[in-house]
Amino acid sequence: MANETPSVKMLANLREKLKPLNIPIKFKLPKQDTLEPFLVIGQSSSDTSKTAQTGLIIEDMSVQIDIFLPGTESRAGVEKIKSEALRRIGHNRNVNASVLLDDTIGREVYHIVIALTDTIF
Template sequence: MDLQNRLEELNIPIKQKLPDSSVLEPFLVFGGLSTDDQPSAKFGRAIDDSMFQIDIFLSIDIGKVEAEEIRNKAKQLIGKRRNVTSELLIDNTIGRETYHIPIRISELIY
């Protein structure tokens, strides 16, 4: 839960699953954790490639610059990791147009 504690500094409600369209943004959703142990066969030792996704949904009314600032602050709060990717999208996943910031954290665990 350390990651959740750090991201609380964004002052954006954190959800464990995508809420229905009656919940207005901003909100942040912790996605699932996916793992792949296939690299173990290549290297002969236990290796687990894990990927965790965080999705931030923001009102389209805040503007792109503020959305970028929130994305950058979230990445800063996540901390230094080698494999963090993010993007800023405009989509309607929740039934209306929003800024959607998916942040993917990938780690190799030996």
């Protein structure tokens, strides 16, 4: 769409890059009865302090990607999915990833948290 903002394009681009993982992609955390695996392209924030008074908007956009996998998944399988997701996202200015066991959704699951920041124009 011609009226899409750079941030909307970035989120759509992330979705396209992550589709080959064959994990359902959401943009908000689903209800508690939704079983894993699923991926949430969620929390985002932006900083436009690099933008000059006139001209092109320069935006540092931070996005958090959460991948939820069944607690029965092997740790090696979880690490493989994390690596594949990072590879598919590609090179960004700043990417951090962690793996944790999480029971905040009412059952123990593996939770991969990927936080990335990229400059968009």
